Amino acid sequence: MSDRGSFSSRMGFILAAAGSAVGLGNIWRFPYLAGTNGGAGFLFIYLLCIVSLCIPVMIGEIAIGRNAGSDAYGSYQKLGGGKWGYLGIYGILAGIIILSYYNVVAGWAFGYFLEISFGNLLNHQNFGEFFGEYVNAIGPIFLFSLGFMIMTAVIVSQGIAKGIEAANKIMMPGLYIILIGLIIYSLTLNNAMDGVRFYLVPQLENITLKTIFYALCQAFFSLSLGMGCLVTYGSYVTKDQNIVKSAAIISGADTSVAFLAGLLVFPLVFSLGAEPGQGPKLIFVILTQAFSTMGPIVGRIVGGSFFLLICFAALTSTISLLEVPAAFFVDTRKLPRKAVVWGLSGFIFVLGLPSMFSQGIIPFLNKLPVHNSPDFLSFIADLCDIMLISGGCLMCFFIRNRWKVDSLNKELAIGNPSYLGTALQSYINFSISWVCPIILSILTTLVVIDKFFGLEWLFG
């Protein structure tokens, strides 16, 4: 097991897991989903999902990983036997597919960082148009995504402690500082309060079944749940650590970054008189427009640093996505880490090419005959969302019916002896045994119907 390693400290694990969680999901995806799904209502349901479903699932994943001490496949196989190992494989596949499109979006962000810092992006007039042209400028996007994949591979090939911990220690504090600074600025703009109202005052009539679907999927995605990522990271956690507390810190960090990203974006949207529901291009358009009003030098510095931090956040997430399949080949298949990492990165990069070409270059990939998923990238993203919530649901069934809640409790009590018998323990047991399996089964079924056939098909 010489190639396994473990986190050198408690902080190391928390930083790495929070680094995995905080990424494009928080800064890019959360604001645009909130924007298309009613603002405050979305935020409200999102928070509800985190507390009632996601935190228990997170605790379960980390406990499984630490108890079994292996990758996602090895852990389920060891604790469950039989066919349970396939649940690990399912997660590993989800990780590979997520990384394939995630890396493309990371390439866009990397490109924006370079264009703002060293080019003349901020001199443009129409930032929406620029975005459309940019993501179809295949040469640069190809290079930037490739560069991003290479950086990920370099770090993951160094192994868990050195590479992953070090990358996170720099990024997290920087991200908070720049977010808060920008929020203060954006709140001083005209009409900013309309944005705050949109984001924070729920209008109950705006909450629909789809709001719930998107909020749930986003919560799983943002916390890196449902695919064995935290099983894998949990396997590097030492026995003296308090898993429940760590999970609370990780989800708190992740949720606060998403919340702050929204608090930055919506005041800007309303003060610029823009449309909150413009989809995946939202932050690329709104933020560049805002930076362009700061003057050439300040805009460049602030905008450049902001996109640089987005890239760091994305990098600590791509690292975790690559680590899951890599750990599988290193632990279960006993292959050398470096060869595995480079082989996988090459494969995943190629797998991402259809997503890269789906924004207009190849017309077919831009207009798939699938309900609700206009382009290949969105289609793949939807597919992954379904894999995550169903994976989380199956993990709860695994604990409930196979590994048993008692084993979970025993594992959680290691490093936290006073946990047993508390109300918190009852809450987590109840959530994992009943709330999550039931609610997640129902919602997974509905999301599948919605994404592929449309809910109209069900409700007429």
Ligand code: TRP
């Ligand atoms: N949570 C990350 C984000 O918000 C993305 C991510 C990293 C992820 N690892 C994951 C999503 C594992 C699901 C599963 O950007």
